[in-house]
Amino acid sequence: MALVLHAGKTNKNAFKALIAAEYSGVQVKMVENFEMGVSNKTPEFIKMNPLGKVPVLETPEGPVFESNAIARYVARSKVNNPICGSTLIDYGHIEQWIDFAAMEIDANIAKWLYPRLGYGVYLPPSEEAAIAALKRALGALNTHLASNTFLVGHFVTLADIIMTCNLYLGFSQIMTKSFTSEFPHVERYFWTLVNQPKIKKILGEMKQAVSLPPVPSKKPAAQPKETKPKAEPKKEAKKEVEKQAAKAEAAEEEEAPKPKPKNPLDLLPPSKMVLDDWKRLYSNTKTNFREVAIKGFWDMYDPEGYSLWFCDYKYNEENTVSFVTMNKVGGFLQRMDLARKYAFGKMLVIGANPPFKVKGLWLFRGQEIPQFVIDECYDMELYEWKKVDLSDAAQKERVNQMIEDCEPFEGEPLLDAKCFK
Numbered sequence: 001m002a003l004v005l006h007a008g009k010t011n012k013n014a015f016k017a018l019i020a021a022e023y024s025g026v027q028v029k030m031v032e033n034f035e036m037g038v039s040n041k042t043p044e045f046i047k048m049n050p051l052g053k054v055p056v057l058e059t060p061e062g063p064v065f066e067s068n069a070i071a072r073y074v075a076r077s078k079v080n081n082p083i084c085g086s087t088l089i090d091y092g093h094i095e096q097w098i099d100f101a102a103m104e105i106d107a108n109i110a111k112w113l114y115p116r117l118g119y120g121v122y123l124p125p126s127e128e129a130a131i132a133a134l135k136r137a138l139g140a141l142n143t144h145l146a147s148n149t150f151l152v153g154h155f156v157t158l159a160d161i162i163m164t165c166n167l168y169l170g171f172s173q174i175m176t177k178s179f180t181s182e183f184p185h186v187e188r189y190f191w192t193l194v195n196q197p198k199i200k201k202i203l204g205e206m207k208q209a210v211s212l213p214p215v216p217s218k219k220p221a222a223q224p225k226e227t228k229p230k231a232e233p234k235k236e237a238k239k240e241v242e243k244q245a246a247k248a249e250a251a252e253e254e255e256a257p258k259p260k261p262k263n264p265l266d267l268l269p270p271s272k273m274v275l276d277d278w279k280r281l282y283s284n285t286k287t288n289f290r291e292v293a294i295k296g297f298w299d300m301y302d303p304e305g306y307s308l309w310f311c312d313y314k315y316n317e318e319n320t321v322s323f324v325t326m327n328k329v330g331g332f333l334q335r336m337d338l339a340r341k342y343a344f345g346k347m348l349v350i351g352a353n354p355p356f357k358v359k360g361l362w363l364f365r366g367q368e369i370p371q372f373v374i375d376e377c378y379d380m381e382l383y384e385w386k387k388v389d390l391s392d393a394a395q396k397e398r399v400n401q402m403i404e405d406c407e408p409f410e411g412e413p414l415l416d417a418k419c420f421k
Helices: 012-024 043-048 067-076 088-116 124-145 158-173 184-194 197-203 233-255 275-284 289-300 322-342 371-376 378-382 393-404
Strands: 003-006 028-030 056-059 062-065 306-313 343-350 357-365 383-387 414-420
Touching: 003 012, 012 028, 012 067, 012 158, 012 197, 043 056, 056 067, 062 067, 067 158, 088 124, 088 158, 124 184, 158 184, 158 197, 184 197, 184 322, 184 378, 275 289, 275 343, 289 393, 306 393, 322 343, 322 357, 322 371, 322 378, 322 414, 343 393, 357 393, 371 378, 378 383
Parallel strands: 003 028
Antiparallel strands: 003 056, 056 062, 306 357, 306 383, 343 357, 343 414
């Protein structure tokens, strides 16, 4: 018997087990046609979980309920599964962060969010207390992530899976950019995790909340009904026909497909530079790089249709661990994927010893950094951006060196170089 998960397809607690299954090579099947409020009220379901709550995992040995227990069951179905930890201390730390994700993160997000959605009484003092507790928890998490890419060790564990699913509710529903910007390491961690292929397969494309759900309005006191004289049958019938016609017309207007808005960069005048031609030249040049690729770049470059930008990480003093610094840059490039059609970039991690410096060079369509990139990729504000002045020979040579991965760069060895193309 395969493992069968009883839950709705958008339940973030069900996502924990599904992601754990992806990392563990375990087959978990979602029950078909699950309807919340109906399927979980049947005698068969109540027999599996007397409280009628979801998710529930149906196994050959019997049912398991509570989402974290289900995720543990799935992960431990694989013997010596690395996402469960390989040492006693790793196991302890994984369990520690799972409890933290449940008690400090998930619980306080719920106390803030659910009253605004109408699942409880909205009380401003209670909301303030929930926000304060959540900020305290996120502050502690932010401190830990300042020197760690993942919660435990150097790769994704069950703790990361459960923490990401709990943060997912907050980021998608109520934790706006203005709220999360206070916790840059949590932001970096979350966007790195949701862009991991096995996690993204379950969660899909992730968009951060842009505003808070409105506070539920209080229902006005019921007014006494006025007795109106009955309308003549013919007039009533005529009004009903007109009403139905108006509804049909409104429905047609709603159902009419709206044209997808064009990206403003697609509306710019045509450029003589074909970005894909440059990316192919860069990728295919293996020898004589400066004579072939660099020369080819300047032959193709269109200063009217494109612009070049240097970027320097603002918080290099935090870059004390090499692999964390490189993962930070890797996460940035993953999140820049939305600009692939309009950009090319090189990111360098520089230095023989910590703190390591992070610098970059970017080619963007247009004369400014695209606004949609600034809006969608939070990493942009972690860097100082400076437009390249091509009349300055020193800046132009710096562009050449960054494209070429020239070492040493500005007198220091290269620790890592990554390309966005």
